[in-house]
Amino acid sequence: MPDRDVKTIRDLIYFQYAKIVGKSAFGPDAKKTSYGFIKTTFRNFVKDEKKWSDILREDKQLAEAEKACVYCGSAANGLQWEHIVPKTLAINERCAACDRIQGIHNQVWACASCNAAKGAKGLYHFLRDSHPEAKKFSDLAPMLAEKKYLKTIFYCHQCKGTLDTKPEGREITVMDLDL
Numbered sequence: 001m002p003d004r005d006v007k008t009i010r011d012l013i014y015f016q017y018a019k020i021v022g023k024s025a026f027g028p029d030a031k032k033t034s035y036g037f038i039k040t041t042f043r044n045f046v047k048d049e050k051k052w053s054d055i056l057r058e059d060k061q062l063a064e065a066e067k068a069c070v071y072c073g074s075a076a077n078g079l080q081w082e083h084i085v086p087k088t089l090a091i092n093e094r095c096a097a098c099d100r101i102q103g104i105h106n107q108v109w110a111c112a113s114c115n116a117a118k119g120a121k122g123l124y125h126f127l128r129d130s131h132p133e134a135k136k137f138s139d140l141a142p143m144l145a146e147k148k149y150l151k152t153i154f155y156c157h158q159c160k161g162t163l164d165t166k167p168e169g170r171e172i173t174v175m176d177l178d179l
Contacts, residue, residue, distance in 0.1 A: 002015050002016075002171075002172065002173070002174075003015055003039065003042065005039075005042070005043075006042075006172060007166050007172065008163065008164045008165060008166055008172070009157050009162055009163050009164070009165055009172070009176060009177065010046075010154075010157075010163040010164055011042075011046060011172075012172050012174065012176065012177060013150050013153065013154050013157075013163075013177065014042055014045035014046055015038075015042045016138070016146065016150055016174065016177075017045065017052055017147070017150050018038045018039075018041035018042035018045060019031060019038055019139075020143055020146060020147055020150075021038070021041050022034050022035075022037055022038040022041065023143065024143075025037065031139070052151065055105045055148065055151045055152070058105075058144060058147050058148045058151070059104055059105060061144055062104075062107075062108060062109075062144060062148075065144070067079060067109055068109060069109060069110050069111035069114050070082070070108040070109055070110060070142045070144060070145045071110055071111075071114040071118070071126075071130075071142060071145070072111060072113075072114055074111045074113075074114075076111060078111060078112040079109045079110065079111055079112075080109070080110055080111070080112060080115050081107045081108075081109070081110075082107060082108055082109070082110035082114070082115045082118065083101070083102075083106050083107055084106055084107070084108060084123055084145055084148055084149040084152065085101055085106050085122065085123075085149060085152045085153055085156060085179075086119075086120040086121070086122065087101055087102055087106070088120050089101055089156065089179055091156060091159055091160045091179060092159065092160075094159070098159075100152050100155050100156070101152065101156070105148065105151070105152060106148065106152045107148075108142075108144065108145050108148065117129075117130065121178070122149075122153075122177065122178025122179065123141060123145060123146065123149045123177075123178065124137070124138055124141075124174040124175055124177060124178050125175065125178050127140055127141055128175070138174040150177075153177055153178075153179070156179055157177075157179070160179070
């Protein structure tokens with residue numbers, strides 16, 4: 001469950017990204033030790049006082065990283081390009097040619113096993129299915145994959161016109177991000 005101020009898809013994307021910024025600054029326990037920083041960062045994203053980096057930064061990190069599966073860490077042969085937001089996404093007719101979905105901005109290395117298990121699932125559905133015992137499965141997202149995912153899915157929701165939507169009759173969850 002996200003913060004109580006998270007009401008829309010846009011808010012949730014910014015909140016998830018603020019948690020990544022917190023982890024980068026304060027380590028993996030940032031949500032426990034530096035929640036005020038995360039909350040301030042989230043508010044600054046919402047108020048458009050803070051911008052996230054261009055996705056080229058993550059592309060550079062991918063190029064500089066050791067070639068291994070982003071999900072399980074395997075460096076065995078058989079690594080494949082994996083589309084974090086499924087390349088089969090069909091919000092509208094433009095998706096099949098959309099560089100944000102089809103291009104390098106939406107790709108990471110994955111082993112054949114993880115790539116097959118993920119298939120056409122969104123990142124959070126894949127994590128939930130891969131870690132059914134984990135209550136906070138979204139906190140298990142590999143940082144590079146999650147940053148690329150959030151930046152890509154933001155534009156997908158923008159294209160679909162759902163950035164400012166709220167689920168009816170329930171709280172929003174990360175599962176609402178996956179299209």
